[in-house]
Amino acid sequence: AVPERYFEMYIAEEQLVATAVGMQVTGWRPFASTFAAFITRAYDFVRMSAISRANYCLSGSHAGVSIGEDGPSQMALEDIAALRAVHGSTVLHPCDANQTAKLVAKMADRDGIVYVRTLRPNTPVIYDADDEFEIGGSRTPREGDDVALIAAGVTVHEALKAAEALAAEGVETIRSLAMPIVTVEDHWAEGGLGEAVLAALADAEERPRLELLAVREMPHSGKPAELLAEAGIDAEHIADAARRLVGAAVSA
Numbered sequence: 001a002v003p004e005r006y007f008e009m010y011i012a013e014e015q016l017v018a019t020a021v022g023m024q025v026t027g028w029r030p031f032a033s034t035f036a037a038f039i040t041r042a043y044d045f046v047r048m049s050a051i052s053r054a055n056y057c058l059s060g061s062h063a064g065v066s067i068g069e070d071g072p073s074q075m076a077l078e079d080i081a082a083l084r085a086v087h088g089s090t091v092l093h094p095c096d097a098n099q100t101a102k103l104v105a106k107m108a109d110r111d112g113i114v115y116v117r118t119l120r121p122n123t124p125v126i127y128d129a130d131d132e133f134e135i136g137g138s139r140t141p142r143e144g145d146d147v148a149l150i151a152a153g154v155t156v157h158e159a160l161k162a163a164e165a166l167a168a169e170g171v172e173t174i175r176s177l178a179m180p181i182v183t184v185e186d187h188w189a190e191g192g193l194g195e196a197v198l199a200a201l202a203d204a205e206e207r208p209r210l211e212l213l214a215v216r217e218m219p220h221s222g223k224p225a226e227l228l229a230e231a232g233i234d235a236e237h238i239a240d241a242a243r244r245l246v247g248a249a250v251s252a
């Protein structure tokens with residue numbers, strides 16, 4: 001531990017980012033960390049720092065409806081969209097502790113503004129501690145040939161539960177852009193994972209059938225599982241979307 005490298009900025013997010021920008025000018029690679037919702041207070045500072053080609057890292061925690069009882073004022077649901085739009089930025093949304101640790105190490109060596117969105121729920125560990133991860137691309141925790149479930153962060157856990165339920169019915173899942181696709185995210189539909197997938201498919205000669213699951217109504221305070229279900233992004237809703245797509249494929 002290096003406590004002399006830690007600076008508490010309190011409730012001053014603009015100062016947090018401004019300090020990080022100043023430190024990177026002197027050769028440091030700072031990590032500025034706060035609740036994801038509060039980073040939006042300093043968005044102008046982030047945007048302006050991109051103009052000067054600043055190199056630093058941002059960490060946003062407590063994102064999405066999965067934070068539960070803290071309620072919508074604390075639920076960052078627009079952070080991915082906002083940070084994706086910053087010129088030269090990189091946005092990471094790992095799904096477990098081991099993946100997060102490996103990607104944080106990679107962040108320090110990447111130029112530009114690098115944002116990692118972290119989870120609050122006590123989720124299981126999916127990947128082994130010695131697994132390696134690169135920035136960019138994706139992982140396929142489970143393979144099949146009927147439907148692709150594309151998720152990030154907490155919804156990876158929901159997608160894996162949905163895949164188990166679908167497998168029991170004979171429906172197999174994989175992450176591929178050549179089959180029916182369900183995207184699922186703990187974020188507003190606008191500017192998030194689903195729209196990123198649509199953009200990736202924009203030039204495809206033949207676009208697969210898609211269902212985009214995302215938060216679409218203003219959430220409230222509640223248990224994380226209740227809020228994921230209410231938003232339509234839990235395992236049950238993911239499985240239902242996959243069934244619709246597979247059923248449509250069979251009918252066609």
